[in-house]
Amino acid sequence: MVKAQRNKTNIRHFPLIEQANLAEKDLFNAHQGYTIPEYINANLLHTLRHYQDEAIRNYHYTQTQIKPSPQHVLFNMATGSGKTDLMAGLILYLYQEYNYRNFLFTVNTNSVLMKTKDNLVNKNSDKYLYQDKIEIDGTQISIVEVERFPRIQQENTIYIKLSSVQKVSDDLFVLKENTMGLSDYERQPVVILADEAHHYSASTKSEKEAENTWESAINKILNVRNEQEQKNLLLEFTATVDFDKEVIYDKYRDKVVYRYPLSKFMFDGYSKQVKRIETSASDEDKMLNVVLLSQFRKYRAYSEGVTSTFKPVILFKSPKVAVSLEANQIFNQMIENLNVRELIAFIKRQQLMDSNASSALSLVYDFYLKNEDDLGKIIREIKNDFDSRNVLNANDTSGNMLEKGQYQALNTLENPNNLYRVVFAVAKLTEGWDVLNLYDIVRIEKEAGTNKKATMAEAQLIGRGARYYPFEIEGQKSYQRRFDNEPSNKQLFLETLHYHTMNEPQYLKQLVGSLKQMDLPTGEDKKNPPIEIKVKSSFKQTEAYKNGKIYYNEVVDVEDEWFDSIDKYGINHQIDISRSLNYGSREVSYQSNVGVNETKTISLGHLDERYIKKAIQRLDFYQFEQLKKYIPLLPSMKDFIYGKNWLNANKLNLFLTVPKEYKSTDVTPDDILNVVIELLKEYEVKFKSGYVKQRGTNKFIGYRINEYLTNYNKRVPEYDTANLFNETMQKIAVYEIEDDFYVYEKAIVNKLEYELIERVKAHVNELKEKYQKSVYLLRMDENMHRESAKSEKLKLHQYGSRMNREGEITETHLQGFQPDFILFLEDSEFYFQIFIEPKGMSGDRFISELWKQDLLLYMTDNQGEMEFEANEKNVRISGLKFYTRGDGQKTMEQLSNMVQIKNQCNKLV
Known part of the structure; x- marks a missing residue:
């Protein structure tokens, strides 16, 4: 990557992050598979995003796996990524896990201070980040704003002092009545949450004297309890920190616990x-x-x-x-x-x-x-x-x-x-x-x-x-x-x-x-001036162009009466419910030779329907009026809970996968409730995605190639800093393609798509040996019919039982999608149309797109389900796994295997 080349002579390592990442991958490390405690998300207004979750996991690693655990850490996260949400979660974590009750939030501007007051202590604010009632293990917790941490502290109470760093410093160095001196920070353990920390980073000769004073004040508070068992902690947060400066890097290299740069934040789609x-x-x-x-x-x-x-x-x-x-x-x-x-x-x-x-x-x-x-x-x-x-x-x-x-x-x-x-x-x-x-x-x-x-x-x-x-x-x-x-x-x-x-x-x-x-x-x-993408004149002379067809499946309207049971939403609800216990936050006594991956399945017998009712009470989606939006024929909540077409609560048994050392008596009622809540959350997603008003059928319609594969105009977008992503963002460019197998004169594609074209090119001779009449790669660009109803026809939609290759019922998706490429093969006996879709994304975004791959593979595995018009006999339609960089999923191997079964294809059709 360009970015990597730019920094190759000045690579920055952050040991805490590197160690936490290694621990995540180490099956024998106690941290592997750790999940943050349920009470964090349960008490926050917003469910933490994946990267905020990672940040807390990394911090947990530093507090449990490093001895002595660091007092001072830095979270370097992009502007807008929700640092205050993270702080709110960390406050609950440190209170519950380590009994910290006193939190000092400090920043250098009053505007940030006022905003954070709304976030953390002002229940009447639209910006308040906690639920109205904060409850952990059945106990209600209060958050109280104070000017000074009280000497005698109430049970089940978190105290937050919000102050500018200037005032903290003044109070420390200029003794005044009713202000907090150093002895106050020595008496009881305090967690300092320092926002916009770049304003008081490592002292240098070029920094203002005031900022040296701020840093000195923070350090005095941090270190005043070093001789005591429970020390003061400093958690710094900033989006802006210049690690290219040696003095900054030297101070923070062993303190940075998590990084989420702006480019990653934007690439993950969380920004405009x-x-x-x-x-x-x-x-x-x-x-x-x-x-x-x-x-x-x-x-x-x-x-x-x-x-x-x-x-x-x-x-x-x-x-x-x-x-x-x-x-x-x-x-x-x-x-x-x-x-x-x-x-x-x-x-x-x-x-x-x-x-x-x-x-x-x-x-x-x-x-x-x-x-x-x-x-x-x-x-x-x-x-x-x-x-x-x-x-x-x-x-x-x-x-x-x-x-x-x-x-x-x-x-x-x-x-x-x-x-x-x-x-x-x-x-x-x-x-x-x-x-x-x-x-x-x-x-x-x-x-x-x-x-x-x-x-x-x-x-x-x-x-x-x-x-x-x-x-x-x-x-x-x-x-x-x-x-x-x-x-x-x-x-x-x-x-x-x-x-x-x-x-x-x-x-x-x-x-x-x-x-x-x-x-x-x-x-x-x-x-940018549009570039005309023309169909090659040589292709226009072929029989494939003049009479060939491309096939997509029809859709039909779905009436509300169809949604009469839970399975119609793609939910595989069984009487015997098998789940894994979320035990990552529990302290389990392991022997040194026992890995965290050693588990067993235990039966807890009949699942008491009271757990289902309690879980429903905690989830807004399952309020009757909300549920009716997605289950329009549902007569009552009683029918939803007990009806045999829905949850069938009287019949349910629960099996849990637990650590090998667990006994059934180790599973608490809260554990069971959390399992049921997580199950219903998963069902919620499927109820929403499964309630669609149109769905695909197994009937495929042929559309004439010469009507749908036409010349079109396309602009090339320009990103001045696209090189920051390089391989991940895949900058779009214009490529001249002279080879006859590609039907357009030019391709406006990203690097991954061009790589796919080149991979297919390498197989052309092999394909032509078996399909002498036609071997063509069609680029199905949505720009071809951007303003036309034609574009809606050229899309694939889910159909059939919607199972993937592992036999799992997949979610239903309303929207169709148009794979980027079709490999069009033809001999004297039949058409063979293969859909190919390149995917350059990774992580959660890649996973969210897997329903498309499941559909492509479903077509391949279920040829017998496809129906065509009466005069169209010899057609075979298949799809490949997503093509990823460097053919990481061996998509081309799948293609080679597919075309080797030509004789079988003849039998099928």
Whole structure:
């Protein structure tokens, strides 16, 4: 990878992370397979994401497997990745597992402090991260905010002190009444949660004296109990830490417990995409451009079926308060004076001035000009939405964010009752601002800097603004991007943050450098000229093109009456329930020669239906009105719990896989309840995914190749920092392919797809020996019929019993999918059509796509189920395993084996 090459002379190792990773893979390590305690997710408002879960597992490793366990650790995690959620979970973990009751949260800005107060202690805040009632092992826990940790402490209570690091330092070094001195931190063990830790990292000569004082204060608190058994702890959190500096790396190399960089956060889909709109337009013209874009986003969201209030917010970033105030006045006046005639003239002038306008703005201009007759109404809506009452200038004369009213407004911008559409600000919003529906950041050029310090501040702001906004479509929320693989422009307007900046080469070079330093992938949003992809003239002369067909299965509508039992949702519900006990958080006495993988299955007999009722009470999905949305014929909860077509609770027996040393008496009622809760959570996912209104059939329809395989236009996206992902992101490029087996003159594909083409090419001669008439690779690009109903026909849908090769019933998916390639083989006797789908993703995203692979393999294994039209006898349709990098799944070996059974194919058809 390019990134690896750049750093190969300066590789940074972090022993705690490396050791934890090794322990995860070591079957004989007690940490292997550890799962975080159930009480953490049960008491948090948000279920922890996979990487937050990993962070806690890593921390658990340091506290249980390293002796002595480290007092001081650092979590280096991307802006927007949920560090405060992680803190909330760690507070519960340290309270329950190690009896820490006193937590000091400290940061260097009041805005972050106020936000965190809402997160951790203010139950009335929309940002509160805990459940209304915190309960562990049947005991209710209270969280109390204090200015000073009490000498006599209440049972079942967590105390949190929130303070700026400046005040902590002042209180420590300047003794005053009712403040916390060093003796307070010595009396009782304290956990320090230090946010935005890069502000008080390792002392250097270049740091300000105040920051040396902060670090000194933190270290004094950390070390004051070193002679006692239960020590004070320091957990630091930051997105920004410069490990390229030796002094920083030397301080933290053995303290970094988890890293989740911004590039990984974005690649995993938890952020918006980021695009730059580079323009030579004036600040005022940029203002009008962004208003038009923002309002078009709003219209587009509602046209796409976004059901919740969608209010895209604009941030105008200025270098100075005076400039911000002036820009605010210009903006208000511009909105007030806006009229139809001048708007049309502005759009046409912009089109003339910049023929290569951004893709987004080009679509925006087209929309307003096509709706010229309605512009009067549109402008009235713009004037209403962007009225000065809906514009917030988040500065006072000192350049700081105002503490009360403005703080509340800035941190509730997603709230439907908050009408602000525009924020004017200087640099103070780069930390502590937790807005999700920010879609446009505009750089005010007047007096703006272009040096590295300025562009790094911009890059950090872009990273903060890239947080994903979980809007609802058809009542469904997602916390990850949905439209990465959509050929439409949904992502451009619903899942993309635009940074509007100037088109000056030297500045842009500096900005891109800052973005790369942050591992923040962005692309320039420009309208690249489309490239025409033509079907080869030689292929057009063939019989395959003139008379050949490609086959996809039909779909039929499904009535509610069909959903009359639990198995119709793809749920394999058995009377004998077999589950694994989640014992990772229990202390089990193992002998040194016993591995954690040694287990046995025990019978617990009849599963008391009271466990099911209790689990249902804890899961919102199983409230009757909610359940009815997915089981429309369900008459009552009683029928759901006891009915033989549903849970059949009176008949259930429970078998648990447990550690070898367990006895049935070691399994507690809480263990059983947790097993049932996890089972019902899995069923919830399948109820939701299985309730589909259309599903595939086993009838396959042939579509004429010459009608569906046509010339088409496609643009090549450009990502300036795509090299940060290299092999994982798979940058798209244009490849000339002269070989006759490929039916198009060019291929606009990523590296993995091109690798697949080359792998198939290596088998062409072998294929031609058996299929003398036709051997062609068809690229089925959704761009071919982007705006046409034809594209919906050329998709595969699940059908049959939906079992994978292991005999497991798989989830039902409503959406069809179009495999990227078809290998079209033909001889004098029959067609052989093989679907091939390359997949470059990994981890959870790869797993979420496996239903597509199951369908492809199901077709291969169940040829006898397929039906065709009466005049189409000699057709065979199969699918291969996903093609992964380097043919990691041996897909080409599967292909070779498949084509070797030609004689069997004749018998089958």
